[in-house]
Amino acid sequence: MQKIATFLWFDGQAEEAATFYTSLFPDSRITQVARYPDTGAGESGPGEPGSVMTVSFELLGREYVALNGGPVFHFNEAVSLLVECDDQQQVDDLWVKLTADGGKESQCGWLKDRYGLSWQITPRILLDLVGGEDREKAARVFAAMMRMRKIEIQPLLDAAEG
Incomplete structure (x- = not known):
């Protein structure tokens, strides 16, 4: 328990x-x-x-x-629920459902749902890429992520390649 x-x-x-x-x-x-x-x-x-x-x-x-x-x-961004997603389809599906009916997009994979609770909808590959040993690659991926609202995996992979 x-x-x-x-x-x-x-x-x-x-x-x-x-x-x-x-x-x-x-x-x-x-x-x-x-x-x-x-x-x-x-x-x-x-x-x-x-x-x-x-x-x-x-x-x-x-x-x-x-x-x-x-x-x-009331809820605020100081606390959020992080959801690690396996693929882009899972990111897209959760993003649409959680921002529906009054939810609001933020940046870098963050959003607020219709109740005001903050969520981070994060593909697992993002965590792997920014946490890897290659700090230059991590910096490129991080910079790409900072320009996003909903996280898109392919641009992250492109940034990782340089």
């Missing part, structure tokens, strides 16, 4: 977001939905009694918890 889970704060969209995220990746599922209790004292937290409080879910075997905590806190 995983000892640390990523906890994500939403303003009423926790279940919707968890359902969306689990639809994107194989081996992903919602594991539990907890609802705000009715304490009888008029104190149920930021949600109405019976409304969704938290949604526990797994993405590719990793645990996450989404909380409907209200409008107090």
Whole structure:
């Protein structure tokens, strides 16, 4: 069992977001939905009694918890989810789905989804190329990546060749 889970704060969209995220990746599922209790004292937290409080879910075997905590806190780029992709088709597919319905492209493979959560959609070959022993090649690849929004593999390979 995983000892640390990523906890994500939403303003009423926790279940919707968890359902969306689990639809994107194989081996992903919602594991539990907890609802705000009715304490009888008029104190149920930021949600109405019976409304969704938290949604526990797994993405590719990793645990996450989404909380409907209200409008107090918002996501920012200081935290993002990195997805290592095997090929351009996987990059393209995730990019389209995550930027749909109000998501926003950023640069260098970063985007924000419709809920404001930042993602890095990164082909594994990019990590290999910039982390390799040949620092001149890594610099060329890095420079090519810096000009991109969505990462395109072929231009990275072309830059690696010089």
